[in-house]
Amino acid sequence: MTVCCRLYSVPRRCTLTNAKAVIMLLTSILIFVNVHYFWSFDRVSVALAEGMPETMACTFTQNEQRQSVFFQMKVWPALDKAVSELLPISSIVTCIVVMVVCLARGRHRGTAVYS
Numbered sequence: 001m002t003v004c005c006r007l008y009s010v011p012r013r014c015t016l017t018n019a020k021a022v023i024m025l026l027t028s029i030l031i032f033v034n035v036h037y038f039w040s041f042d043r044v045s046v047a048l049a050e051g052m053p054e055t056m057a058c059t060f061t062q063n064e065q066r067q068s069v070f071f072q073m074k075v076w077p078a079l080d081k082a083v084s085e086l087l088p089i090s091s092i093v094t095c096i097v098v099m100v101v102c103l104a105r106g107r108h109r110g111t112a113v114y115s
Contacts, residue, residue: 033083040072 042061045054060072 033079036071036076040076 041058043056043058045056047054
């Protein structure tokens, strides 16, 4: 999108410092989104049948905190859908619309294509 609309500002915008900042921002967002795994899941040992050896399984935490249940059933599915589907699709559509508008106005060449 930057290359399409502002061709001459690319060397100033696409720098190593900006790339590091974007990587740190994305890392922080991913940590924020997945930090709930520390308190919402737990390892439990379960025997499938009487006399069988116990196996370890990872499951939702079994506690009396209603916030955990509310988070697991309501908040996490909505947050997961927003981060994994809605945010990427909306950002791609926004970039496509901006590129089409810039191309139609002729900003990629410095003059309008259509007079």
